[in-house]
Amino acid sequence: MLQISLWKRVVILLLCLAALVSAAPNLFYNRVEGHNDAVMAFEKTGAMTEAQVAARDAWPDWLPSGLVNLGLDLRGGAHLLAEVHLDEVYKGRMDALWPEARRALAAERATIGSIRRVPSPPDVLRIQIGNPDQIAKAVEVARTLTSPVVGLTGVGQSDYEVTGEGDTITFRLSEAEKTATDDRTMAQSLEIVRRRVDAAGTREPTIMRQGSDRILIEVPGIGSAQELKDLIGTTAKLTFHQVYGPPTANPDANPGPNRMLLPSAEREGISYIMDDVPVVTGDELTDARPDTDQNGYPAVAFRFNPTGARAFGDYTASHIGEPFAIVLDGKVISAPTIQAHIAGGSGIITGNFSVEEATNLALLLRAGALPAGMTFLEERTIGPELGADSIEAGKKAAMVGFGLVVLWMIASYGLFGVFASVALTMNIIMVFGFMSAVGATLTMPGIAGIVLTMGTAVDANVLVYERIREELRSAKSAARAIELGYEKAMSAIIDANVTTFLTGVILFVLGAGPVRGFAVTLIVGIATSVFTAIFVTRLMVVTWYARKRPKTFTV
Amino acid sequence: MAFRLKLVPEHTNIDFFRWQWLTFGLSGVALVAALVVTLIMGLNFGIDFRGGTTIRTESTQALDVAVYREALAPLGLGDVSITQVFDPTFREDQHVASIRIQAQEGQDAIAPEQMASIQSALQEVDPAVKFVSTESVGPKVSGELIWTAIWSVLAGVAAIVVYVWLRFEWQYSVGALVALVHDVGLTIGLFALFQIKFDLAIIAALLTILGYSINDTVVVFDRLRENLIKYKTKPLKDVMNLSANETLSRTVMTSGTTLIALISLLVLGGDVIRGFVFAMTWGVVVGTYSSIYVAKNIVLFLGLDRNKTPKDPAAKFFTEGTQDANP
Numbered sequence: 001m002l003q004i005s006l007w008k009r010v011v012i013l014l015l016c017l018a019a020l021v022s023a024a025p026n027l028f029y030n031r032v033e034g035h036n037d038a039v040m041a042f043e044k045t046g047a048m049t050e051a052q053v054a055a056r057d058a059w060p061d062w063l064p065s066g067l068v069n070l071g072l073d074l075r076g077g078a079h080l081l082a083e084v085h086l087d088e089v090y091k092g093r094m095d096a097l098w099p100e101a102r103r104a105l106a107a108e109r110a111t112i113g114s115i116r117r118v119p120s121p122p123d124v125l126r127i128q129i130g131n132p133d134q135i136a137k138a139v140e141v142a143r144t145l146t147s148p149v150v151g152l153t154g155v156g157q158s159d160y161e162v163t164g165e166g167d168t169i170t171f172r173l174s175e176a177e178k179t180a181t182d183d184r185t186m187a188q189s190l191e192i193v194r195r196r197v198d199a200a201g202t203r204e205p206t207i208m209r210q211g212s213d214r215i216l217i218e219v220p221g222i223g224s225a226q227e228l229k230d231l232i233g234t235t236a237k238l239t240f241h242q243v244y245g246p247p248t249a250n251p252d253a254n255p256g257p258n259r260m261l262l263p264s265a266e267r268e269g270i271s272y273i274m275d276d277v278p279v280v281t282g283d284e285l286t287d288a289r290p291d292t293d294q295n296g297y298p299a300v301a302f303r304f305n306p307t308g309a310r311a312f313g314d315y316t317a318s319h320i321g322e323p324f325a326i327v328l329d330g331k332v333i334s335a336p337t338i339q340a341h342i343a344g345g346s347g348i349i350t351g352n353f354s355v356e357e358a359t360n361l362a363l364l365l366r367a368g369a370l371p372a373g374m375t376f377l378e379e380r381t382i383g384p385e386l387g388a389d390s391i392e393a394g395k396k397a398a399m400v401g402f403g404l405v406v407l408w409m410i411a412s413y414g415l416f417g418v419f420a421s422v423a424l425t426m427n428i429i430m431v432f433g434f435m436s437a438v439g440a441t442l443t444m445p446g447i448a449g450i451v452l453t454m455g456t457a458v459d460a461n462v463l464v465y466e467r468i469r470e471e472l473r474s475a476k477s478a479a480r481a482i483e484l485g486y487e488k489a490m491s492a493i494i495d496a497n498v499t500t501f502l503t504g505v506i507l508f509v510l511g512a513g514p515v516r517g518f519a520v521t522l523i524v525g526i527a528t529s530v531f532t533a534i535f536v537t538r539l540m541v542v543t544w545y546a547r548k549r550p551k552t553f554t555v
Numbered sequence: 556m557a558f559r560l561k562l563v564p565e566h567t568n569i570d571f572f573r574w575q576w577l578t579f580g581l582s583g584v585a586l587v588a589a590l591v592v593t594l595i596m597g598l599n600f601g602i603d604f605r606g607g608t609t610i611r612t613e614s615t616q617a618l619d620v621a622v623y624r625e626a627l628a629p630l631g632l633g634d635v636s637i638t639q640v641f642d643p644t645f646r647e648d649q650h651v652a653s654i655r656i657q658a659q660e661g662q663d664a665i666a667p668e669q670m671a672s673i674q675s676a677l678q679e680v681d682p683a684v685k686f687v688s689t690e691s692v693g694p695k696v697s698g699e700l701i702w703t704a705i706w707s708v709l710a711g712v713a714a715i716v717v718y719v720w721l722r723f724e725w726q727y728s729v730g731a732l733v734a735l736v737h738d739v740g741l742t743i744g745l746f747a748l749f750q751i752k753f754d755l756a757i758i759a760a761l762l763t764i765l766g767y768s769i770n771d772t773v774v775v776f777d778r779l780r781e782n783l784i785k786y787k788t789k790p791l792k793d794v795m796n797l798s799a800n801e802t803l804s805r806t807v808m809t810s811g812t813t814l815i816a817l818i819s820l821l822v823l824g825g826d827v828i829r830g831f832v833f834a835m836t837w838g839v840v841v842g843t844y845s846s847i848y849v850a851k852n853i854v855l856f857l858g859l860d861r862n863k864t865p866k867d868p869a870a871k872f873f874t875e876g877t878q879d880a881n882p
Contacts, residue, residue: 073827081696083663083695224689225689225691226667226670229667375663375693376663376664376693377663377664377692377693377695377696378663378664378691378692378693378696379664379665379689379690379691380688380689380690380691381686381688381689381690382687382688383685383686383687383688385613385685385687386611386613386687386688386827389644389825390825390827390828392644393644393823393824393825393827394824394825396644396823397819397820397822397823397824397825398820400819400823401815401816401817401819401820402816404815404816404819405812405815405816408560408811408812408815409812411559411560412559412560412561412808413559414559444827444828445756445759445828445831447824447828448820448824448828448831448832448835451816451817451819451820451824452763452813452816452817452820452835454812454816455809455812455813455814455815455816455817456767456770456809456812456813458808458809458812459770459805459809459812459813462805462808462809462812463774463805466802466804466805466808469565469804470801473565488781491777491781492773492774492777492778495722495773495774495776495777496769496770496771496773496774496777497770498718499715499718499719499766499769499770499773500766500767500769500770502711502714502715502718502766503711503714503715503762503763503765503766504766506707506710506711506714506762507707507711507759507762507763510703510706510707510710511707511755511758511759512755514756515755515756515758515759518756518759518763519759522763522766554559
């Protein structure tokens, strides 16, 4: 007899019910979204505006509130792919190593002679010594500066490889140290980007590492990629340098070895010559906030951490009366003269700021500088109108497609076509239910995937029905035909769906953005369509059979 | 007897091999033609694959492509192509244009100043213009995307061929492979012929076509394997014909429902995904054709070892659910 055990019926019905409940909030998308936003805002700030309270109360708390995420192409927003210049960090490391090496080698000046830094690639430091025959001794001294790599990889390796050749000592970052440094740089960059995007208060941004040196940033609802770039692209790299000589009006002046020439931010055409190694950097800041200077103009007050405070204090104590430069992103924002020893490690930066600029600069300094610059390899902006049009068009196409498929199924299989249509409806509900439950993202190609699923989802049913027809033709009893129909069609259903599933997985793994959204609906659609065809339709067929007990029937 | 819409009569006895030299020859010629067309005309790569910038504008004013072109000419952007987009889903006063600008020398994504100057130049000639989407891809990324695309299609084909080989015999997987190459080749050829924009979404469509085409092929294969056990002495060709005839009704039904869904998407789904949907629609047609006329024929050419016991005809694990229905 055709039977499905009670517990199976219960499980099938429960699964359908769970899908329904989980999918339902999507019908009231705006209302639920408003509710969720208000709840989120309350968690973050602990307070709610009147509008937010109203939005929260518009959807009861006890109802499920999971929604399908709308992709950038449907909601509008910006997408950026940034490449982090990891080499810059190597250069910084080498620049920081130079004073250390100079000090260590200078102590042995009697044997190794004069020392001088010579030009080299960014990840290498080359030092020339006066007495080439003492190179072995110099290398020995230099080796004392290396230390083992901190990190899981490259245990036992030291951070620098030191070699001596002729009269030159070469420090080179070891591979293990480079990997460790890269990971740190990326983690830091991600964190800073995340903090800057969060500070702007946009919803559900996606910020993730891609490959070895890239960051993918997707922010729904932001006006343009440019806005996003402005938000995160400002490096806010703050450094303090010793200045040599008076400012110059010649932008091509030769600054000399180990010096650099940087333009002034406020005085057009004026440049300063300064040491290319900073005295202190913005990394040593613990706090920065907007303030005013003694004349009441906007300024930024800052405070260094103990190391920074010591370095800054020592420097100011020994250079009273000399100018120094405060450099922000490669421009001198001010070049005051040191009036007194600044102990305690705090001070203010004055410049030609507006209140807004001062507030912004303080925020950027507080969030920390990006450890390295970024180039944007890819950017996309999608306006909200385009997304809304796409949703509208997708909805309409999906409904018409659904209607036509249902009509054709019923015309072809009668009552069994009705069963298949109910299963198809359930299938779509399950796709939405599952996507809402896991917070998957729906994109425009994803909508296409759902419409495509409508077409193919009935396939499993068609396979079964055609098989039942065949079995009926060979004059089998109704029950036996149904039974054999399911049994014999199974192999084809499995094979056909596994292959489609494989392509879906490949799309998901290798695709990105909208294409990945398509892969998601395709994969979920396959899984649910097999479930609905094998279990939901079968449950209906078996229930119908048990009630009617027809001797024979037409599929 | 209740009314039933039947596109395929109950008993068909079509000899699918009768015209096999003609159909096979046609497929071969079409494939070669697709290759030649692709080589000569080239594909109209989107910015995903060749870098550059596309801007989609929307205006309530009737737009004149020539005016836009003139406005952008003084900016010296190199190769700029402007096309007006038409779509039945547009509102009456919705005039959409798509502007594509080549990747600029020495740049990754487009420079903000350049984008600003483009937008202000267009706003000058058409104050009502809005920029509903802008996308810019640097040459570095586009170069990598080409490889990702090629790898994903190859990986898709490889995964399917291996699966078919494991579940059936190696002859079947060769048949499937040839059918897949046929479908992908013809789709790419069509895109070259009509110079439809070829971008990442089309690669997704190609993979979907692979999935659909093999779906169809596998259903026929599955029946063939079953019938080979049933009719041990019948010539292979006849068993194939029988299998194709038995599954014909299903093939027509499924292709039909899929096409209905896709065509409604093609007409009503908006222009943003039209290329994508078009590729899939075409893919369903060639995929259905290839499973009937290409995949099987290859298996016939290769021949099957009929004395070998065919692999497990039904996955026992999955049929467990029907066991309790036994009388």
